[in-house]
Amino acid sequence: MRERDLVGRQGFFVAEGEVVLRVLVRSPLVTAESLLLAEKRVAGLADVIAGLPDDVPVYSASQAVMDAVVGFPIHRGILALGRRVQEPSASALLASLPDEALVLALCGIANHDNMGGLFRNAAAFGADAVLLDSACCDPFYRKAIRVSVGAALIKPFARLAPGEDLLALLAAHGFEALALSPRGAQTLTETPRARRTAVLLGAEGPGLSEAVLKNAKAVRIPMADGFDSLNVAVTAGVVLHHLAFAARRED
Amino acid sequence: MRERDLVGRQGFFVAEGEVVLRVLVRSPLVTAESLLLAEKRVAGLADVIAGLPDDVPVYSASQAVMDAVVGFPIHRGILALGRRVQEPSASALLASLPDEALVLALCGIANHDNMGGLFRNAAAFGADAVLLDSACCDPFYRKAIRVSVGAALIKPFARLAPGEDLLALLAAHGFEALALSPRGAQTLTETPRARRTAVLLGAEGPGLSEAVLKNAKAVRIPMADGFDSLNVAVTAGVVLHHLAFAARRED
Incomplete structure (x- = not known):
């Protein structure tokens, strides 16, 4: 089989x-x-x-x-x-979340180890849901489930339809989009959490698209000179930990 | 070969x-x-x-x-x-570090993926050196080097002799030891950075020994209810990011 x-x-x-x-x-x-x-x-x-x-x-x-x-x-x-049990649309999933919510939005994550690690961190830091673009691999692939230590089975997720506009969808549901990139204009530490916050992550190497970086709030994690390289699941852990405990912006 | x-x-x-x-x-x-x-x-x-x-x-x-x-x-x-080029003793390595220094001290890390990820994060967040107890695997194993994206080759490290007392060594060189554990008395966010700080991490599962937890400052990363599980390299990333940017204690 x-x-x-x-x-x-x-x-x-x-x-x-x-x-x-x-x-x-x-x-x-x-x-x-x-x-x-x-x-x-x-x-x-x-x-x-x-x-x-x-x-x-x-x-x-x-x-x-x-x-x-x-x-x-x-x-x-x-x-x-x-x-x-059910496979909600991305829109239905976002609509079902509480007023104060934190989601992870993944673009082009094709590696099952990273996908598993991302779900594990989403669960550990209490993200409410995970969104996947159509280029992401399947979180229900056996190895991704294993690496997630089962988090892929308990953390609600939904996949965008091909061509569906992630930023428009997030905006329609009141989410502020934080796009992680080494070229981000602001650092993570100076980034407050909105009531509804989405953390956007791209694959190691290509990262997020120019269109996403231009139209979201681009955030960087400063790194030591000469070694500008973080695993995407580690990045998620660092960002989610910050947002889980950073002072929330009053809005 | x-x-x-x-x-x-x-x-x-x-x-x-x-x-x-x-x-x-x-x-x-x-x-x-x-x-x-x-x-x-x-x-x-x-x-x-x-x-x-x-x-x-x-x-x-x-x-x-x-x-x-x-x-x-x-x-x-x-x-x-x-x-x-050379393999310094742990004591010689600590003695060679600047007055203000951050080191990662690893206990029983036997998985080469995790070892590589730990070095990658040590490099990305500017840790000055890595210490390994005698139960850790070799950071120079081919796969560990690859996962570290080469960080294992540029980040100074030293291995403790079997039986060498990690906490005594750190204390002798003026390092405050932060021992990461889900049972830590204080949270990471409320933990300041000393001029010389060592971050102690054990293997997933067993974690750090009781002796280490009792004699170091035990620190926890709070996690969402019911999912108390973080990968050790992710833990290092979260801790090093916090220490790299947290307000430093005046001392």
């Missing part, structure tokens, strides 16, 4: 490992469709299995059979097929 | 890719011992090759031969054998 035959169709995804499985079964945003467990892992997951709806099948097999089914040695011995 | 037959002996290491190679040849802390390049990469590196000392051999081969020599497809087509 190849992941690509399942994922992206009708909201199915594959999750692996105990930590992620425990997040999955508690999240209101996703459902467990079936479990495939190495025999040695069944006893330790008795509470999870007991809590599943009756119609969710739980398969178990020896590690050798499981490795053969999966196609590679799956040391964790825990796989789940999951499904998103 | 296996990396483990070279690395860790007499300061040799293997570096790959153009970005890292360009950092290597400019760093005063390391020397290039030899280069192995795919033929197609030679022209683009003419300036690097011209700048090498005369006695540094530069080998080139077809991609196919290079893949066979390396043992796996080495798409970047650029490998260098490098060597550390």
Whole structure:
């Protein structure tokens, strides 16, 4: 069974490992469709299995059979097929957020490790939601879920339609857009948080487009001379930590 | 040629890719011992090759031969054998730092991705040096260098001897030790920077030892309810950004 035959169709995804499985079964945003467990892992997951709806099948097999089914040695011995309950439009997701809200808006993030790390930080620092442009990779890809430590399964997200205007959408919902770039005119430390704030991040290398940088508030994280390079998930962590604890602007 | 037959002996290491190679040849802390390049990469590196000392051999081969020599497809087509110029003791390294200094002190970081990310952040936020306890992995492992975007080659570091007391060493050199832990008594935001500050980080999962937490100033990064999980390199980024820009304590 190849992941690509399942994922992206009708909201199915594959999750692996105990930590992620425990997040999955508690999240209101996703459902467990079936479990495939190495025999040695069944006893330790008795509470999870007991809590599943009756119609969710739980398969178990020896590690050798499981490795053969999966196609590679799956040391964790825990796989789940999951499904998103709903896939809101970006507009519907923004409309559902509280008056005071913080969102992460990602443009062209194609690396699953970075996507996972971004969701992990969004969850750790209490961002309310994540927006993805049409060039972003899937947060429900198995590795992205794993790197997110399950955050991809509990943090609401939505994907923009191809060509949909991110800045217009954010403005329509009252969000101030902060566009992170080494060329930003103001530093992060001097940037206050608006009631509704969106943090825009592009891929390492290309970064955000000129159009976005020109029409949003461009913010930079100062770096030491000669080493102007931050991982995008680290950038998100630094920005979200600042916004979570910076003095809020009165507005 | 296996990396483990070279690395860790007499300061040799293997570096790959153009970005890292360009950092290597400019760093005063390391020397290039030899280069192995795919033929197609030679022209683009003419300036690097011209700048090498005369006695540094530069080998080139077809991609196919290079893949066979390396043992796996080495798409970047650029490998260098490098060597550390000197390996200072932790005490000598601390003694060499300016009066006002910031160091990262790592305990039990065994994952090369995290090690690379930690060095990358140390460089980006201008930490002066990195200390490693004897349980940390090698920052000069090929993958750690790559993830660090070369920062491991320009940021001075030293390894403690097994059993050497990190806190005593830091105190002897006038460093205030900030020990990051979810159980820290004070938050990062309320933590000022001393003239000499050391940021102590443990591995994800076990974290820092009880002895360290008891005898250092334990600091926490508050996180959203129910998702108490930050990657260690992200943690370093958040802490170093805060210390780089927080008001300094007068002392």
